Amino acid sequence: MHPNPRQPWTHELGQRLRVHQPLKIVGTTVWIWIFFVGYFHLLRNPMRPVMEMPLTVIDAWIPFQPVWLIPYLSLWVYVGIAPGLQRNFRELVVYGLWSGALCLAGLAFFALWPTRIPLQPMDAGGFPGFALLRGIDAAGNACPSMHVAIAIFTACWIEHIFKSAGAPLLLRAVNIAWFLAITYSTLATGQHVVLDAVSGALLGGVFAWASLRWRPSSMGAVEPGAVVAIIDRH
Template structure:
């Protein structure tokens, strides 16, 4: 993870090619800045740790980690050959201390595909698998997808990404998931106790 962030920040601040500004869509223009969304945006780091925490074996943990690493690697390659950024938002970030910190670290570059979205959706698939194996009741599954959806939504209303970044991130998650055999083969009866709400 440390190496990923070093590479991410290096590409963010020292792009290897001219930076392409992502175009806004009608959706982007309709969604205004939402200060509350920063907490949801930051919650990704808790969310992506949950599938690993519930992994029943080292083999499963390795599979998850390997494919998440591939997902991040593909994203970094995109940023090497096609650096992108979001258009500046009409927001005075100094009025929002948390955002001022975020924008100081990540001003909206390395935009497409959104690795925030890709990691959230890929984690949602893995967490869904773990919840099925634990025979969790439906509210746990709804909560999983709601949290993931809120993280995706937060990328738009924090103005860290535009819709095209989100769609590209979702496509990246789907492609990596398709090549993750450990994600689709699970023990049908579930092992462990049933979790209910």
């Protein structure tokens, strides 16, 4: 898919955002809600013995930083960008099916191989909202990190859309920086360990590549390189 040279990237992205806007907002909200129903059910009712994830040397290097709760929670804004930029109803449905398949794969891992992070002393220093997060999202459902999986899936799709629309490199860099901030936040807030994040990146990367590779031909030329571009830069 190549942008129309007579149409600036701002115009194309603006058009994409306006198409089926209420459906995109409601659909993304419902998609997140359904995922959390399954997520919290498995978190509170593991089907097998729960395995504790091992720590790595890198985990020892990353201190607990509660301020990173802000980018951690920003995922739930970030995930709305890619579906919000889908060009038509068919693209939106295809995107929703692939992202739903990613979530089902993650839930399957949690059902068949329950994991948790090691319990570690953490002092949030009264940082607002952190105690609530720790109370709701316990240490289970650790590997793969679905936070990272969904973030890289979203990042690859946004990169693909920005590139095809001819968006400037600065905007594309902001997308990658946001993804990296979310990924680091899963470690800095003590919600995941490095092996969780790496596994999540692999899971989300595979689904991002597949979703960009296998799509209806009418959705434009296939550019699976968006996945490789993000990973290769880092």
